[in-house]
Amino acid sequence: MSDLLEKIGSKIRTLRTANNLSQQKMAELAEISYKYLGEIERGQVNLSVEILIKISNALHVEASEILAMNSAEDTNISRAKFLLSELSEQDVKRAIDLLEALKKHSA
Numbered sequence: 001m002s003d004l005l006e007k008i009g010s011k012i013r014t015l016r017t018a019n020n021l022s023q024q025k026m027a028e029l030a031e032i033s034y035k036y037l038g039e040i041e042r043g044q045v046n047l048s049v050e051i052l053i054k055i056s057n058a059l060h061v062e063a064s065e066i067l068a069m070n071s072a073e074d075t076n077i078s079r080a081k082f083l084l085s086e087l088s089e090q091d092v093k094r095a096i097d098l099l100e101a102l103k104k105h106s107a
Contacts, residue, residue, distance in 0.1 A: 006043030029058035
């Protein structure tokens with residue numbers, strides 16, 4: 001298959017393992033078979049936009065993040081933005097307070 005499919009598959013695998021998800025668990029979350037997920041991760045099959053969205057939802061990232069060929073740091077920032085977008089305004093403020101406390105503690 002194409003180099004692009006291999007890169008997308010690798011990105012999905014990286015995000016899956018960063019989320020401590022087995023192929024089986026992620027496949028359940030994405031409502032696909034674990035065998036199909038394995039083929040996707042190996043770049044052996046084309047995936048539809050619908051499947052890409054199911055996978056991105058299971059990983060809590062935007063589909064565009066999977067397609068973007070960027071660094072792990074960018075991936076973490078994108079994932080944090082996605083998670084924050086699903087919180088209430090009050091919870092976002094709490095998360096910011098927590099991040100500021102962590103920053104002070106690590107300085």
